[in-house]
Amino acid sequence: MDTSIAFISDTQLLTECNKIPNIKNRAYLVDDLIRTYNLYDHMNVFKVEPVSYDDLIQFHSSSYINYFKQLNDHEYSLIETENEYGIGYDCPVLENIWKFVTFIAGASVTAAKLLTTMKYNYAINWCGGWHHAQRDSAEGFCYVNDIVLAIETLRNYFGRVLYIDLDVHHGNGVEYAYMTTDRVLTLSFHQFEPGFYPTSGSLNDIGIDKGKFYSVNVPLKEGITNESYISLFKKISSMVYCSYKPNCIVVQCGADSLIGDPIGGFNLTPKAYVDCIKTVISWQKPVLFLGGGGYNLPNVARCWTCLTAVIAKQENKLPADIPDCKYFSSYGPDFTLNISPGNRKDYNDTGYLNKIIKTIENNMKMIQN
Numbered sequence: 538m539d540t541s542i543a544f545i546s547d548t549q550l551l552t553e554c555n556k557i558p559n560i561k562n563r564a565y566l567v568d569d570l571i572r573t574y575n576l577y578d579h580m581n582v583f584k585v586e587p588v589s590y591d592d593l594i595q596f597h598s599s600s601y602i603n604y605f606k607q608l609n610d611h612e613y614s615l616i617e618t619e620n621e622y623g624i625g626y627d628c629p630v631l632e633n634i635w636k637f638v639t640f641i642a643g644a645s646v647t648a649a650k651l652l653t654t655m656k657y658n659y660a661i662n663w664c665g666g667w668h669h670a671q672r673d674s675a676e677g678f679c680y681v682n683d684i685v686l687a688i689e690t691l692r693n694y695f696g697r698v699l700y701i702d703l704d705v706h707h708g709n710g711v712e713y714a715y716m717t718t719d720r721v722l723t724l725s726f727h728q729f730e731p732g733f734y735p736t737s738g739s740l741n742d743i744g745i746d747k748g749k750f751y752s753v754n755v756p757l758k759e760g761i762t763n764e765s766y767i768s769l770f771k772k773i774s775s776m777v778y779c780s781y782k783p784n785c786i787v788v789q790c791g792a793d794s795l796i797g798d799p800i801g802g803f804n805l806t807p808k809a810y811v812d813c814i815k816t817v818i819s820w821q822k823p824v825l826f827l828g829g830g831g832y833n834l835p836n837v838a839r840c841w842t843c844l845t846a847v848i849a850k851q852e853n854k855l856p857a858d859i860p861d862c863k864y865f866s867s868y869g870p871d872f873t874l875n876i877s878p879g880n881r882k883d884y885n886d887t888g889y890l891n892k893i894i895k896t897i898e899n900n901m902k903m904i905q906n
């Protein structure tokens with residue numbers, strides 16, 4: 538299969554992404570680093586087609602979407618306490634929020650539509666991946682669930698879609714959207730400890746009714762290393778792939794599982810993400826790659842640049858020292874593309890990891906046909 542990539546990027550999308558609290562300038566850093574490494578030359582770049590009201594209510598409730606419309610149409614005063622739609626606290630009202638939601642969702646839906654043309658093997662939208670948004674409320678910096686809307690687009694064309702979530706947080710919004718159906722299998726690797734947001738995604742959360750065994754959760758403890766994570770990912774994702782036999786895959790590459798993230802507690806470097814997506818690429822199916830969390834902004838740019846290079850088969854051509862670029866000063870003190878692992882204690886012992894593998898292995902036998 539030749540590498541042909543649809544990459545979503547436009548200035549308006551970067552502007553909209555920049556409105557999200559906690560990741561100011563992140564989209565600019567990512568775009569600048571990918572550009573600096575000349576990776577745009579190896580991809581087909583597309584602008585966003587914003588989604589419509591009717592597109593948004595394919596997943597979200599009309600009352601929730603009407604709320605955004607009305608916020609845009611009238612002058613609003615800042616909401617100080619979180620309201621019934623989850624707006625306030627970690628999802629504050631954003632300026633021109635209607636434009637924001639139609640662009641954020643539109644970017645992933647545009648990417649999904651490009652995959653359905655069959656002209657591209659891969660589509661990338663690093664400004665997407667907002668996996669916590671629920672049908673009728675915003676949650677955890679996520680206002681609309683671009684992932685579910687993109688999966689719906691893909692599902693209409695490809696049928697079976699496998700969703701893989703590498704963000705340090707449980708992909709709760711996507712899992713809940715498909716919890717009762719066997720039409721999409723969701724697989725989330727995340728930190729799972731008392732009090733760690735969103736506190737869902739235990740090994741026993743496997744979906745319900747027709748969706749039983751089609752939600753797969755890999756709950757990990759603090760400090761997991763590249764070596765354990767990569768080995769676990771290869772084993773589990775291969776079992777899931779062989780049992781479910783998807784026609785298309787969506788990978789949320791939230792970069793808050795990296796060492797040095799101010800929120801996440803894992804000990805991964807970009808190598809872990811690279812090896813995971815190489816496994817996915819080896820299946821030779823159409824893949825939609827999305828962003829997600831990641832709050833050490835220069836490390837997110839490093840990671841997604843490495844992933845873009847792997848997808849574009851340019852991995853070995855990137856200079857290890859970051860070339861001069863617009864945000865060069867952000868990459869100090871070492872100014873290198875690589876990140877070194879830290880010496881955080883790993884609380885995931887072999888017995889614990891083997892128990893996860895064994896449980897998922899048994900559950901996957903239940904869906905084999």
Ligand SMILES: [Zn+2]
Nearest residue numbers: 704706793830
């Ligand atoms: Zn996250």
